[in-house]
Amino acid sequence: MAAVEVDRARVEASIRNLKLSGHVGFDSLPDQLVNKSVQNGFVFNILCIGETGLGKSTLMDSLFNTSFESTPSPHNLPTVKLKAHTYELQESNVRLKLTICDTVGYGDQINKEDSFKAVVDYIDAQFEAYLQEELKIKRSLSAYHDSRTHVCLYFICPTGHGLKSIDLVCMKKLDTKVNIIPIIAKADTISKTELQKFKSKINSELASNGVHVYQFPTDDESVAEVNTSMNAHVPFAVVGSTDFVRVGNKMMRSRQYPWGTVQVENESHCDFVKLREMLIRTNMEDMREKTHNRHYELYRKKRLEQMGFTDVDSDNKPVSFQQTFEAKRSNHLQELQQKEDEMRQMFVVKVKEKEAELKEAEKDLHNKFDKLKKEHGEEKRRLEDSRKKLEDEIIEFNRRKQQFQQQHMSSSHHTLTLGKSKKK
Amino acid sequence: MSVLLQSKRELFFKNELPSAGGVVGATPQSPAVGTTAASTALPASAVGGGVSGATSAPAAPTPSAIKEALAAKRAASERAAAAAAAHAAAAAAAANAAENNAEDNKERYSKVERDKVPERRTKELDGYVGFANLPNQVYRKAVKRGFDFTLMVVGESGLGKSTLINSMFLADIYSNEYPGPSQRIKKTLQVETSKVLLKENGVNLTLTVVDTPGFGYAVDNSNCWQPIIDFVETKYEEFLNAESRVNRKTVLDNRVHCCLYFIGPSGHGLKPLDIEFMQRLHDKVNIIPVIAKSDTLTPDECAHFKKQILNEISQHKIKIYEFPDTEDEEESKVNKVLKDRVPFAVVGSNTVIEVDGKKVRGRKYPWGIAEVENLEHCDFIALRNMLIRTHLQDLKDVTNNVHYENYRCRKLAGLGTDGKPTRISNKNPLAQMEEEKRDHETKMKKMETEMEQVFEMKVREKKQKLKDSETDLQRRHEQMRRALEQQIKDLEDKRNEFEKEKQMWEQSNGVTLEDLRRRSLEANSKETVDGKEKNKKKKGLF
Numbered sequence: 008m009a010a011v012e013v014d015r016a017r018v019e020a021s022i023r024n025l026k027l028s029g030h031v032g033f034d035s036l037p038d039q040l041v042n043k044s045v046q047n048g049f050v051f052n053i054l055c056i057g058e059t060g061l062g063k064s065t066l067m068d069s070l071f072n073t074s075f076e077s078t079p080s081p082h083n084l085p086t087v088k089l090k091a092h093t094y095e096l097q098e099s100n101v102r103l104k105l106t107i108c109d110t111v112g113y114g115d116q117i118n119k120e121d122s123f124k125a126v127v128d129y130i131d132a133q134f135e136a137y138l139q140e141e142l143k144i145k146r147s148l149s150a151y152h153d154s155r156t157h158v159c160l161y162f163i164c165p166t167g168h169g170l171k172s173i174d175l176v177c178m179k180k181l182d183t184k185v186n187i188i189p190i191i192a193k194a195d196t197i198s199k200t201e202l203q204k205f206k207s208k209i210n211s212e213l214a215s216n217g218v219h220v221y222q223f224p225t226d227d228e229s230v231a232e233v234n235t236s237m238n239a240h241v242p243f244a245v246v247g248s249t250d251f252v253r254v255g256n257k258m259m260r261s262r263q264y265p266w267g268t269v270q271v272e273n274e275s276h277c278d279f280v281k282l283r284e285m286l287i288r289t290n291m292e293d294m295r296e297k298t299h300n301r302h303y304e305l306y307r308k309k310r311l312e313q314m315g316f317t318d319v320d321s322d323n324k325p326v327s328f329q330q331t332f333e334a335k336r337s338n339h340l341q342e343l344q345q346k347e348d349e350m351r352q353m354f355v356v357k358v359k360e361k362e363a364e365l366k367e368a369e370k371d372l373h374n375k376f377d378k379l380k381k382e383h384g385e386e387k388r389r390l391e392d393s394r395k396k397l398e399d400e401i402i403e404f405n406r407r408k409q410q411f412q413q414q415h416m417s418s419s420h421h422t423l424t425l426g427k428s429k430k431k
Numbered sequence: 432m433s434v435l436l437q438s439k440r441e442l443f444f445k446n447e448l449p450s451a452g453g454v455v456g457a458t459p460q461s462p463a464v465g466t467t468a469a470s471t472a473l474p475a476s477a478v479g480g481g482v483s484g485a486t487s488a489p490a491a492p493t494p495s496a497i498k499e500a501l502a503a504k505r506a507a508s509e510r511a512a513a514a515a516a517a518h519a520a521a522a523a524a525a526a527n528a529a530e531n532n533a534e535d536n537k538e539r540y541s542k543v544e545r546d547k548v549p550e551r552r553t554k555e556l557d558g559y560v561g562f563a564n565l566p567n568q569v570y571r572k573a574v575k576r577g578f579d580f581t582l583m584v585v586g587e588s589g590l591g592k593s594t595l596i597n598s599m600f601l602a603d604i605y606s607n608e609y610p611g612p613s614q615r616i617k618k619t620l621q622v623e624t625s626k627v628l629l630k631e632n633g634v635n636l637t638l639t640v641v642d643t644p645g646f647g648y649a650v651d652n653s654n655c656w657q658p659i660i661d662f663v664e665t666k667y668e669e670f671l672n673a674e675s676r677v678n679r680k681t682v683l684d685n686r687v688h689c690c691l692y693f694i695g696p697s698g699h700g701l702k703p704l705d706i707e708f709m710q711r712l713h714d715k716v717n718i719i720p721v722i723a724k725s726d727t728l729t730p731d732e733c734a735h736f737k738k739q740i741l742n743e744i745s746q747h748k749i750k751i752y753e754f755p756d757t758e759d760e761e762e763s764k765v766n767k768v769l770k771d772r773v774p775f776a777v778v779g780s781n782t783v784i785e786v787d788g789k790k791v792r793g794r795k796y797p798w799g800i801a802e803v804e805n806l807e808h809c810d811f812i813a814l815r816n817m818l819i820r821t822h823l824q825d826l827k828d829v830t831n832n833v834h835y836e837n838y839r840c841r842k843l844a845g846l847g848t849d850g851k852p853t854r855i856s857n858k859n860p861l862a863q864m865e866e867e868k869r870d871h872e873t874k875m876k877k878m879e880t881e882m883e884q885v886f887e888m889k890v891r892e893k894k895q896k897l898k899d900s901e902t903d904l905q906r907r908h909e910q911m912r913r914a915l916e917q918q919i920k921d922l923e924d925k926r927n928e929f930e931k932e933k934q935m936w937e938q939s940n941g942v943t944l945e946d947l948r949r950r951s952l953e954a955n956s957k958e959t960v961d962g963k964e965k966n967k968k969k970k971g972l973f
């Protein structure tokens with residue numbers, strides 16, 4: 008749901024400020040709001056980034072005073088994977104759906120270039136899921152389980168010499184996507200003086216690389232003071248423990264060494280209490296808000312621009328989502344139609360070609376047969392000629408035969424007459 | 432766990448604040464933690480109760496003192512200041528058992544086991560973590576942000592709308608400089624807004640009152656609800672546009688959260704205009720029907736009238752706003768009593784009269800004084816409490832989650848369906864476009880293969896036809912050729928026969944045809960000569 012942050016100064020100028028002549032009762036509004044949100048329950052998502060064995064799971068157990076039953080991971084994983092678990096916690100009447108996401112195998116590979124990619128992808132995926140839900144036609148944002156990462160605890164190796172390059176690169180990539188709180192892990196290996204130097208080294212490195220870690224808000228008077236003082240202690244040097252040792256007359260989370268016992272909740276031993284105070288008791292809601300109002304909005308803006316949506320069209324006139332969407336849709340449909348037409352066109356051309364081909368073949372065939380026919384006709388004529396000739400010859404022969412017969416007869420007759428004429 | 436921690440947890444659950452001294456003096460290591468825990472353990476409950484307790488008196492203490500007290504209580508709940516803790520303890524003690532007795536509520540809540548997601552087990556916490564302070568954080572931020580609410584009042588002129596608004600908010604929202612709707616009637620129905628900022632105990636409420644001067648005033652009131660519908664939907668549209676922008680900044684919520692519909696106290700039931708209006712707007716905005724000027728109805732008449740109205744409302748399937756039940760038993764009992772009074776029969780008044788030494792708001796008649804804030808006289812208190820003190824936030828939530836979402840659904844479902852109301856897929860429009868693209872691709876592929884098939888088939892057909900005609904022609908040609916050859920052969924035979932015959936005759940007669948031809952040629956030429964001579968001879972004799 009969109010935040011309603013009224014710029015009070017601006018609004019107040021145009022509206023009347025009235026005095027109440029009695030108790031109306033809307034001062035219960037914050038209570039109504041709180042009751043509603045308590046009824047709905049709260050959601051908080053923590054992402055822990057750190058190398059294997061830095062005590063991430065132990066710290067989570069210590070922070071939330073419970074045991075999350077996580078299995079320690081080995082060092083030989085080929086890629087960084089993220090494992091998220093959701094737990095339902097309840098404290099008095101407040102229910103909290105806590106999701107803890109661990110990076111498994113972070114920093115173990117020889118080539119760490121892709122280490123933070125898995126993390127960035129995970130965070131983006133949560134934003135994307137929320138964005139998709141928000142863009143749906145039938146949506147139920149109030150019932151949606153918000154999986155966006157609200158805070159990222161970055162565990163720094165207690166080398167004492169500053170940040171590793173992967174730390175800097177990773178935090179730089181993440182600082183616009185999530186609230187980062189850097190933590191010095193296993194701080195019981197660093198002495199107090201070394202710690203001071205280490206912290207200032209880290210802070211200067213972060214500053215010089217332009218990494219924006221999460222600043223505890225100082226605009227609300229009730230928490231401004233404590234937040235400002237805590238801001239100075241960042242990064243928190245923490246120790247976590249799942250073991251309890253009897254100190255005095257109570258059991259405290261501690262780590263027992265031959266030379267002494269480190270008490271997790273002892274402010275002079277480590278900053279655990281400060282972290283818990285800041286993370287959970289004071290600023291949880293603020294982190295949620297910042298995730299929603301700043302990081303998510305940034306992601307959404309980038310994503311919508313990537314999809315081609317703008318608020319203002321080429322004429323600098325404001326364009327609504329619907330307009331842009333309609334324009335996109337008609338473009339899209341046009342494209343599809345065009346593709347279809349192209350394909351049809353292609354087929355038409357193909358068909359025409361083939362038709363022409365076949366016609367040619369047909370024509371050739373007909374030509375061939377015409378030729379044959381002509382030849383045939385000629386032959387027939389010749390035959391007729393021959394036949395006629397023969398007929399003629401036969402007729403002539405017969406005539407001659409007859410003639411001969413006649414001549415033959417008449418010649419014999421002629422000789423008889425000659426004998427007679429001599430008597431005169 | 433140590434005894435001390437255990438006891439702190441118990442105290443926390445019982446919402447009792449231990450005396451500051453006792454806790455501080457415990458162990459040196461965890462006093463900060465402990466007291467912080469305990470004081471933080473006071474959720475909004477005690478503070479809320481304290482605040483309401485401190486200001487239950489009608490004459491409100493000066494705002495600055497209240498703010499101080501509020502700030503102090505806030506500080507107490509978050510820091511280990513002993514003095515603040517004591518102050519808070521005092522305030523908690525002073526909390527009266529108003530319906531805002533959240534302390535009991537919280538205890539009840541802790542007993543109520545709510546398992547929304549069965550498959551996730553609720554983890555047991557071994558100690559105090561501190562996220563129970565979350566409600567406090569939310570409270571803080573909410574107060575800092577301030578609240579806003581838009582209330583629409585609709586009803587015919589003269590039903591006491593302005594007076595009721597002024598009475599409800601105890602402020603001169605309508606006054607001589609800002610007259611009420613009945614004084615501003617124009618020719619056509621207007622929809623006008625006025626914004627006021629009200630502050631109470633550090634809580635800022637920006638109230639926007641929307642009124643509709645001229646409602647039901649004309650002779651022909653058909654479609655007089657249309658401008659109102661347009662107004663409500665315009666606000667939704669503005670919100671939708673603001674929410675859909677790429678660069679979203681402050682999204683001001685100007686949507687109408689509640690509509691008070693004033694029913695005239697006829698005593699006989701709803702008028703057609705009332706029914707028509709409510710039917711058209713009940714799915715767009717929360718409607719709370721209100722019987723105006725109810726001091727003209729006796730309790731019996733009022734009860735009868737209410738029943739009649741509720742009957743007609745259910746008869747016409749009008750969905751008026753339903754005040755939801757709360758889980759808490761006590762609260763819901765109180766709520767039920769007030770809920771049963773719907774529709775609320777109200778009386779409003781801007782004048783304060785003295786009754787039995789008390790100053791009350793009321794209307795003075797010769798026969799008595801109708802007190803506005805007396806639940807036996809009218810339901811004003813019920814309306815005010817339900818509307819403002821307990822369900823203001825819920826009205827906003829229902830507007831956002833139900834009415835606005837319906838509007839948005841309708842608006843966006845129109846996109847991308849090309850007027851085909853066949854299926855409203857629940858994907859967002861962009862995913863829908865992607866899906867369409869994929870569908871189209873598969874369709875095209877299918878079409879392509881189909882067309883190819885048809886093409887191939889046709890080509891084969893044609894080729895086959897061509898082949899057939901070729902063989903046909905070939906056959907015919909062969910036939911003719913054979914016939915011709917046969918004829919040639921016959922001729923040959925005949926010729927041979929003739930030759931044979933000729934030869935035989937020539938041989939038998941000892942003369943060839945050639946000779947005969949020659950002789951006949953000679954004879955012919957001689958005959959011609961002889962002929963000539965014969966003629967000459969004959970001539971000599973004479």
